[in-house]
Amino acid sequence: MKITKEIKTGILALFAILLLIYGYSFLKGSDLFSKERTFYVSYDNVAGLTVSAPVTINGYVVGKVKKIEFENDLGGLLVSFSVNKDFNFSKSSIVRIYSTSVIGGNALAIIPIISKDNIAVDGDVLKGEIEKGMLESLTSGIKPLENRIYTTLSGLDSLLSNFNSVLNEETKNNLKNAIGSLTNTMSSFEDTSSDLNTLLKENKPKLDSTFSYLEITTGNLATFSDSLNQIDINRMATHLETTLESFNSIMHKFDSGEGSIGKLINDENLYKNLEAASKELEELLRDLKENPKRYVHLSVFGKKTTEYESLDSNNN
Structure with missing residues (x-):
């Protein structure tokens, strides 16, 4: 039998719808092929519990919160949650709301009562409670603030x-x-x-x-x-040192009376003679200035020359 184009289109559309339904359920956290069980629990106050909050047994996640709605006109709340693990517990087990951390939100914890009799089945309503001190701690935290x-x-x-x-x-x-x-x-x-x-x-x-x-x-x-x-400082210093040594040697010779200059400097008699000669030269120049006629004779008629008198005799 030949499959027409319309049949192919219908099959494809049906497959797309099923895939869409499965994807939507998966995004909501529900698995259409899982053997999960749904239970219900009533509370007067859910203490901030939210949908998709985890459900645990002895700290192990076995499901999640599916729905929270008002149960009656008095404000009571009905929480539905799923358990997708093959773990059996008694219908008398307690479902407790507890805080996962300081800022991590709240979750449900099933406090299981293990009994082969009266096992909880899909659709049962369980007994609920709120963790002791939870509201008090919340209130005590708000008071200081x-x-x-x-x-x-x-x-x-x-x-x-x-x-x-x-x-x-x-x-x-x-x-x-x-x-x-x-x-x-x-x-x-x-x-x-x-x-x-x-x-x-x-x-x-x-x-x-x-x-x-x-x-x-x-x-x-x-x-x-x-x-x-680039100047050779060491060479200059050596040359200067040599020059100073030569100068010191010359000065030493002067002090010891070596050579003509040394004898001239250190001979006391020579110094006295030079002093006396200088004094006589000074007297001669002074007499020449005061009595030039004694030294320059311009006589036409042969005038008698004046005898020279020493300055010492004049002073006397």
């Missing part, structure tokens, strides 16, 4: 009151004047900055020339520094 908020608000109120008391008319005027002065200062600063920019633009060629000269000078200093580095 409430106190802190109250203290903070009180402090903020006091701060605002003090701030309003400080902001009197005089203070407001002072603030206005300060803001005005600050505005004037900023305006003056902008004018100064503009003048400085104009000055820099007008003197840019001179500044460029100055920086170029500074660069050349720096290069010359670097060259001079290199020249100083």
Whole structure:
């Protein structure tokens, strides 16, 4: 039998619908092919329990919360959850809401009662309870926060009151004047900055020339520094030391009376003779200045020459 195009299209559409249903169920966390069992439990308060919260037995995840809805007009809540493991427990077992962590939310824990009689089956309603101290701990955690908020608000109120008391008319005027002065200062600063920019633009060629000269000078200093580095300092020091030794040797000879200059310096008699000769030369020059006729004779008729008299005799 030949399968028509319409049949193929219908089969494909049916397969797509089934696949869509399975995918939707999978995204919701339900497995159409699993042998899960659904149970129900009633609470007056679910303490923040949410759909898809885990269901555990002895800490092992065996299912999840499927639905939470109001059970009656009094506000009671009916929680439906699934168990997909082949673990049998008694219908008298307790389903407890507990906190998984401080910020991790809540979950359901089945406290199993193992009994071969009265085994819980799909659709049974189990007994529920909330973990002891859970609400109390939540309340106790909120109370300190409430106190802190109250203290903070009180402090903020006091701060605002003090701030309003400080902001009197005089203070407001002072603030206005300060803001005005600050505005004037900023305006003056902008004018100064503009003048400085104009000055820099007008003197840019001179500044460029100055920086170029500074660069050349720096290069010359670097060259001079290199020249100083190339000087043989040790050789100069050795040469200077040799020169000083020679000078010391000459001075030693002078002091010891060696050579003509040394004898001239150290011979006391020679010094006295030189002093006497200098004194006589001084007297001769003075007499020549005072009595030139004694030394220069210009006589036409043969005038008798005046005899020389020593200065010592004249002084006497």
